[in-house]
Amino acid sequence: MTDGMDVTLHVPGALAGYAGGRREVRVALGAGELATTVSGVLDRVAAELPALERRIRDENAAIRRHVNVYVDGADIRTLSGAQTTVPAGGVIDVIAAVSGG
Numbered sequence: 001m002t003d004g005m006d007v008t009l010h011v012p013g014a015l016a017g018y019a020g021g022r023r024e025v026r027v028a029l030g031a032g033e034l035a036t037t038v039s040g041v042l043d044r045v046a047a048e049l050p051a052l053e054r055r056i057r058d059e060n061a062a063i064r065r066h067v068n069v070y071v072d073g074a075d076i077r078t079l080s081g082a083q084t085t086v087p088a089g090g091v092i093d094v095i096a097a098v099s100g101g
Helices: 013-019 038-048 050-056
Strands: 006-010 024-028 035-037 067-071 085-087 091-096
Touching (some): 006 038, 013 050, 035 038, 038 050, 038 085
Parallel strands (some): 006 091
Antiparallel strands (some): 006 024, 067 091
C-alpha cells in the first residue's frame, strides 16, 4: 500500500534488473496532485530509471506491444491506454509477455 501521495509501479522479474533489482517502484505525485496518467508515471520513471522506461515504452513513448499494463487491475488497453488515469495510491502492474519457440 502507498502513503496516498504515491503511485506504485510493480515491475516484472524480467525487468527488475533495470530498476536496480527492485520489483516495486514508488512514484511520487506532485504537490496537491490527486491523480496522474500512466504516461505521466512513466515520464517520472524515465527521469529516475531510463533503462526501465525504455523497456516499457518505445521511442515514440507508446507502450511496447509485448508489454501489458494494468491500473488497479484493469487493462489500460480497454480504458484510455497510456492516458488512463492513475489515482494517488493507485497501483500499476507491468507484465512483460514471454514467448518461446
